Each structure stands twice: as structure tokens, then as C-alpha cells.
Amino acid sequence: MARILLTGASGFIGREALRLLCDTGHEVHCIGRSPAIDPRAHNHTLDLMDSGQIAPLVLAIGASHCLHLAWYAVPRKYWHAPENLDWLAASIHLTRAFAASGGKRLVAAGTCAEYDWAVPVLDEATTPVSPATLYGKSKASFCQMLMSSAPILGLSAGWARVFNPYGPFDRPERLLGTVITAAQNGQGAKFSAGTQKRDFIHVDDVAAGLIHLLHSDIETPVNIGSGTAVTVRAFAEMAAHYAGISDRLIFGEAVAAATEPDLIVADTRKMTEELRFTPHFSIETGIQDAVSRALKS
Template sequence: MTGEARPKVLVTGATGYVGRAAVRHLRALGCTVHALGRHDPGDGIAWHRTDLLADGDLVGAVADIDAQVCLHLAWSVPPGRFWTHPDNLDWVGASLRLFRAFVAAGGRRVVGVGSCAEYAWDVPLLREEMPLRPDTLYGRAKAALADLLFAFAQQEGVEAAWARLFFLYGPGEPEGKLVSDAASILLRGGRVATTPGEQSRDFLHVDDVGRALALLSCTSMTGPVNIASGQAVRVREVLERIERLTDTEGRVDYGQRSLAAGEPMKLVGDVSRLRDEVGFRPHFSLEAGLRDTVDHWRQRLQDRVS
């Protein structure tokens, strides 16, 4: 869709952690955004109340929107149990119903959102063309959905792209995640129990993730694409930076937790497609992104006591 007028975009998961950032950047690009889901995103965004997991009139709701692009972010399972929860299967079915309704209504481009968990984590550099060997139900569900989407899109003559997200952080991050947990605990005067921290991961600020998805939605690029920074950073370095930004010292207890069995020491995404075909480069450096996250938590804690 490069070079065309900015499309009307149907977004699911618009009120979620990534969805809010994606919607903000779609609007900044000049797209008309319609949110499809259970919750009103507010801010003047057209909202169509629909429960994707229920047997409502999904076909009618999608037809009423009449969008050219579908950015599908919705996917919700219990926190801390998403790797193995059977609800992953429900979301595969709900997603396929959405894709079918969207194409039947004349939609021309689907952008699905997956995960680096679709890859086999036995090599450090993860490229889109690599064979997929996910080890969890979540990763398998995402990989299976992508495979079905590509087959369906080819058959129906529409575009399909699949964004594999790596390790996100930033304001609004759900509880149980490394960066926000460390920032909030240290700002409250607590201690952070963690692994030795020698493993390296590919971190990307959520605002950059949202911008990458918005740009991807407005291109004609098809197939899988890594949404990542392309840089591996040691977890210990991340935590040390958070300590400096929170003006704390000596309250991260390295080695109090063990790495999970089989957890790799290094994971980083190849971002060649994201850079060259989508035209994306991160705005946030790691330092700026961590500062933004710490400032968010500092403000939240101040608001609670005021």
C-alpha cells in the first residue's frame, strides 16, 4: 500500500499494551482507525463493541467498518500462564474467524502479530527464513495461525504480513516483566531477586514497537518480519542501568533465581526486513527507553501517595 492514501485500519487489541502505541502511530501517519473489541479505547477512536471469543455478529461488525487493513493484536490469556494455557487454542479459532470475515468484507491486507517464541531458541540470531520449532503451546499457536493466514491470503489474493515481536518494555508494561518490575520495586525501596543476569536479549521500547506495526500496516510487505532492535543486551546491564536511574545501589540480588531449563544465553532478531522493507529504525535508545519507563513508575508512585 506504499504510495496510496493512508488506509482505514481495523485494529483489534487497541486498548492493550502494544495496541495503544500502534493506534497512536497509525493516527499520526494519517490512517483512520476503527477499534474492534470489548473495551472502548476512547480518544475519539471509532469503537465497535465485539467479543472476538463469543458467537456474535462478527461478520456484520467487520463489514460495517469496511476497512482496507486489519491489524490483529488481540490475544489474551491468564498472566504468567500464557505459555501453556489452553485459551491459546481459542484465540487461533477467533483469529481465523476474524480473518475470514475481514476478507469477505473486501479487506485487502492483514497484519497479524506473533512472537519470537515461534522460533527454535537453539541459535542466537533469529532470522525470518529459519524453520520454526516452538517449544510452547503459545509459540505453536502463533506459528500455526501465521501458516494458516499465509495460505488463506494466497488463496484469496490478499496481502498478509506477520510481525514477530521480541522483548518489549516501557510504560504500561504488564506485571511480571523484567524492566517494569525492577523499576517499580526499586523505587518502592524493595529488593529485586533475579538470575545471574548473564543472558542477553533483544529489547525494544513499546512505543517503537507500535510505530513499527503502524509502518508495517501501511506498506505492501508480506510474509514474516521481526519486530526487534537487532541488538542483544545483557540482562545484568539492563538492571544496572535501572539501578542508576532509580538512584539505588546494591538492591538487585543476582543469582537468587535460576535460569529456566533450556533457556538460551543469547537471543537477538535479524532486523534486515524491518529496516530495509518497512523503513523502521528505533527512536528510543536503551538508556532513553529505560529512563522513560522509570519516570513512568516514579510518577505512578507519586500519584498513589498524593
Template sequence: MSKKILITGATGFIGRYCLKLLKDSSFEIHAATRQEREDNEIFWHKCNLLEKGSAVRLIRLVRPSYLLHLAWNAEPNVFWSTPENLQWLSASLELLQAFAEHGGHRVVITGTCAEYDWRFGWCSEDITPLNPGTLYGTCKNALQDILSSYSHETAISTAWGRIFFIFGPHEHPARLISSVTLSLLRGQIAACSQGNQVRDFLHVADVASALVTLTTSDLQGPINIASGRGISVREMVINIGTSLDRLDLIQFGKVPNSPTEPPLLIADTRRLNDELGWQPSETFQQRIKETIDWWKLQFS
């Protein structure tokens, strides 16, 4: 009999890529969504997890042995401070408890680099202090703390995928790489900061691959999901401008840096690479090209 996996946030930026990978696995796939959907390979369940009791009803119906919990508010310029973070924390706890009480075996939940103390720049699961500066990061960190303690009190296996900076097809158009690419494709000025911030970017397909690999493993605790390499925002933007032959439209220094934005954020990926045995399938340059080509197709 196939093992059942339930994935939340299945229609989101990361979720759609996770589903593609899971379709090639031996899992019986169940996915939660707020809209009616049909798929011969996936059991879709219409469910609003923010409604009290909905998570319990869903778990009771599906009774999955694996849970990949991706759902959360990720709307740009909103998710950092929206009170909905508190609702997602509450809904996630309800989901986790129901999963454990109905025979769940393995759960992976996505976290964020915003849990770390950004003053340190280099983020290691075992070394860098956790000191979130936003409501989003605080709620995620609280969930991770509870997940860790709860796993010691129950029989479930748990892991926490701490995601850094993502890019790729289907990204929200307000995010950095997509917004710059769209501006240049439209022949519009791409106003940017000086771009000296160094960030750790990973393509969404690789993020999904790492999460699915983590879900099917027995590795526990927090694991950074990132490339482990830094690139400046300026270099990233120039890369896009060069690919589209529109460097003339890029204006650095037109957007002020946020006072809360750190100069450096890079992940220690030794747990991901050495303990999980995971590596990206393509080079960074190949992934950037894929992303730009996908946006080009949206204009063709």
C-alpha cells in the first residue's frame, strides 16, 4: 500500500514544484487547497486551514503518515508584519497536533532565514543565535520551538526546512528578480538600491527538491535550505540586464536601503549537503537563464 503524504500550500510558489517531484514517487498524494481542483494523480481537498477545526477534519479524513507543511502568507511587503502570521501559527499547531494524534509518522515544516539574528550575517543551525526582528520570523521561530519540543513528547519524526532567498518561474512579480526582469522586458527603468547587499539565492525547483528529499529522509531538526554561496544584489541585477541586453535601463541608488536590511545573509549548508546528501541539480547561471527565459515566454 502506498504511503500517504499531505502537502499544504500545494498551489504556491514552492508547492507546485514539490507536487511535480512527488508525482514520481511512491506516495499517495493528498493536497489542501482553498479552490476546487481535479487531478488524476492527486487527491485534492478543499480546505481553509485558517478556519478553526478545518485542520483536524482534514487530518481525520486523510490520515497521512507524512506531512509537508508549506502553507503561510508570503505576499511581498505584507507577510513580514501582517497579524495573519498569528493565525498561521495557531492553524499550524492545530495541524501538527491532529497529525500526531491520528498516526502521523514524519512531518517537515518550512521556516525562514528571518528566524536568525541578522547581525551575524553567516547563518548556521548550530551556532548562529535566533533573534527574529519581524512578526513573521517570530511566529515561525515559535512554531519551530514547539515542533522541536513536541517531537520529543511524541513518536513523530520532525524536520524544519529553514529557507533563504528563492527565485524562479511563477515568482510573485513584486519580488526582486521578477520585478527587474519584468521592467526590462517592458522597456521600463528598473530602479534599484546600490545593490551591495549579499544574499544566498536558490532556484525554487531546487528548494522543492531539497524539501522533498528532506521529507523522505530521517534527518531531524533545523536544516538550512539554500545554496551556501553569496551573490550581491548588484551582481544579480547586472546579470539580468546583460542577459536581456538592457543594462541601460538599470538605475542603482534610486531606491534607499532599508535600515533593517543586513549587508550579508548566507547559509551554512553543511547539514543540507553532508548529512542530507543533497546538492543543486543545475548551476546558478543555468537557473537564472531558465528564469529569464520563462518570463520572456510570458511576453511572447
């Protein structure tokens, strides 16, 4: 089993990735300001922005693999937050520190927001990388720098463009989180008209796809998505059904951003054919699982 350095282990995707890595017997070392909740992990409490401390810690850990998930992710704010620039700089520093420590394989989480959303189906080979937000631009910049520098640094590097994850620990401001919060507090769940279509993927499948990529030798971006577009309204209605609050959905009161595209969906052929990874959950079984776990937690 490998010694793996994991960032973002206390985050939405990171906590699931940590669980899967520990379940398969890997020695996982987590770096971050908040300790990981899994007792099997080796916690190293450190701010990744502290460039003076990162290099000696990464050297001391001596991991062969690194899964870098940490980034600024406050709902709604992250799209244009200047903190994206800080995370771009911190990610570059981490990459250099990991390479200098003798690390071999680094995989980082990117985003579908790197793409030109005017294209209906987003694929790695032909869709232009033309992000509209500072978040997307920062992620795309790191991807380009990582892919370009990895051979010079002696690294094998992979990049995952993650689409729209959901799961039992969604924040209240997010789509599933809005339904769960309404179920817990007895209030209504307010949405826009919900006609926009998105590629939703269960967070457990995102984590599993990232780990597949970590253990592969693919060195070009890979979409991590379901490959299926579902309207926001249909997603909310399914979630509300399993939460038992179908009568408390309110559509049309929230306003969707004028810049929101009608459709965002991944071409997943590279993920299924080259990476040989297929998500476990369908949209219905995934929502059922996420709602059930959220209401039990």
C-alpha cells in the first residue's frame, strides 16, 4: 500500500476520499488547518498558506502519492474571491515541495468551470478551456502549470475536472443542502425555476474517481461526472420525495444568475474507457443514499 499525502481531508470531497483510502489500507497523511475526522489518518495541522513550513513537513512525510483537494470553497463567494489567487500560489508551492521530497504521482481536483460553457457537451479533447470566473481561471492556470512543469520536476501528474457533486454533507446553501435544511427545520425550500440542466454526481463517486486517477498513469485532464444532464427542478423534486417534503418545494422565488448556462454536462468517454471508471450511483439511487445519510447524521 502507498503512503499518500491528502489535502482538503476535512472538506466535502476530501472526507470521502480519506475514508476510501483508509478502507483500502493506505497510509494517509493529511495536511490542513482542520484535522481529519477519520482516526486512521495521520493528521498534520498546518495552514497550506504557510509556505515556510510546508516544504519541511512534506519532506518529513515522504509520501509517494499526493491527492490535492484543498481550495477556497465558500458557496457563492468562491467564484470571484481573491482567495483563489492565494490557493493557486499555495498549490504551486505544494507541488514543488512534493517533487523535492521524492514524490512520484500528484493528482489535483479541477472543475468543469474551466471550460467554455457555451459548448453543450464538455469534453477534454475539443472543448475550449475558457473560464468565465476567477475560480475557473485559477484552476485552469494551475492545471496548465502542473501539466507543463511535472516532467521537469520528475512527477507524474493527473488532473480531474469535477462536475456537480452532491452528498450527505452538502452545505445548506447548496442544492441538496437546501432540501435537507428544509426537512430539518420544517420550512420551505426555495429555488429558481430550476430549468437549467446539470451533470450531478454523488460525492462518493467523485472520491472514487479521483482515487482511480491517482493510481493510474494518465497525465492529461479527465472529466469526473455522470455524463447525464438532469434539471435542477427534477433533482430537487427527487430529493424532496426522499426527504418527505414534496409539499414544501417553492420554485421561482430564487433568482438564477443571468450568466448561468442552460446546460452543463460531461463527456465521460475518457473516464469510462481510458480511466476505466464508472460511477456506482445513478441519479435516483445517489439522491436516495445522500438524503438518507444526511437525515441520520
